[in-house]
Amino acid sequence: MARRLTPEARRAEIIEVARTAITEDGYRSLSLRGLARRCGMSAPGVMHYFPDMPALLEAVLDHRDETDLAAIIDARGPDVTLVELFDAARAYYVARSAEVRNFDTLEAEALDPNHPAHDYFVRRTERTFEQLRPYIDREFENPGEVGTVVRLLLDGSRVARLRSPALSAVEQEAGWRAIQDVLDRYPRRGGSEPNAGRDRHRSRRTPAG
Template identity: 30%
Template sequence: MAKRGSYAKGVAKREEILTRALEVVAEQGFRSASVREIADAVGLSQAGLLHYFGTKEQLFVEILRKRDEVDLVRFTHDPDSPAFIREDYAAVIEHNSEVPGLVELFSRMSVEAADPEHPAHDYFVARGEAVRTTFAEALRHRQEAGELTDAIDAETLARIFQAVSDGLQVQWLLDRDVDMPGAVGALFDALASPPPPRRP
């Protein structure tokens, strides 16, 4: 029983750390949010903090995983709902502009994770597959409803949207005047099925 209680406390502390770390990275930026800053924010030493995660890199992977979890609850409608595609996608993009530190962390680690040996590699591969699968299914529904062009298959379209989202984040980090939600909206407009021809 004591072991189970200790385990539960450890899980709770880990969640507390990740929740606070999200705030620290979002507020202070990726470069400023050192292990020391995060440890101070949750009342731990650096060694005490890393006890829960192993390494600095794994800590940042778990921060990104926690971010996905929070965003999923906050922004996602039912995948069968028309709002799942345009409104939810735009809401996440808009939110990203409010948390530049998390955007920088995601963008930097996604590049580094191209190395199969990097601690974030499996996370980014699995995340990409999950995002594309869910998005492709929702896009397919919109195509079947005649709301989006079917000139591009849903799987390819999902990959394009993922590339647009990731690429826009990098552009925005370089130039904060980039209108990420506006660019996404323009893509949706371009892919909308044309209205039926008017009858004479």
């Protein structure tokens, strides 16, 4: 029998259980019936909160993006630079390689316009850039040009990762350092050194476990 929870708590539990299921087995293995068993509910009970799999999937993706972004920003604090933010994101996802692999597979499948998550990932690309815009505007003297470059770099690196999911850690590191080198060519506001904050955080970094 399902535990008594408020509707908000029950909905949050279903989302978290679905995220765990995708992390462990991938989206293709997820079904309403299987998810209901994991939650100790019936399939109609799950459908009371999410009428179909596309609605559930979008809620899971929204939740993942929100919690990941909060954790990445909290790791560096409010004064983080753009490159430091990217570096924190990379470290965060390296430590979650199994989850990243299955959600990357989901994103690659969603390139198909008929996939239930296709529209979500189209919107996500624009939303991610809008979340980065304040960092770009605050830090760079020419934010418009840097914004264009950042968008191209992020789109390019994402496509490369989706096409070559077996990239080694060394290859991924080389690609990330190349992105940093490109951003370091753009002048910062107030004449700040682009590497200062990054070197400070590098000195404190420990290898991901």
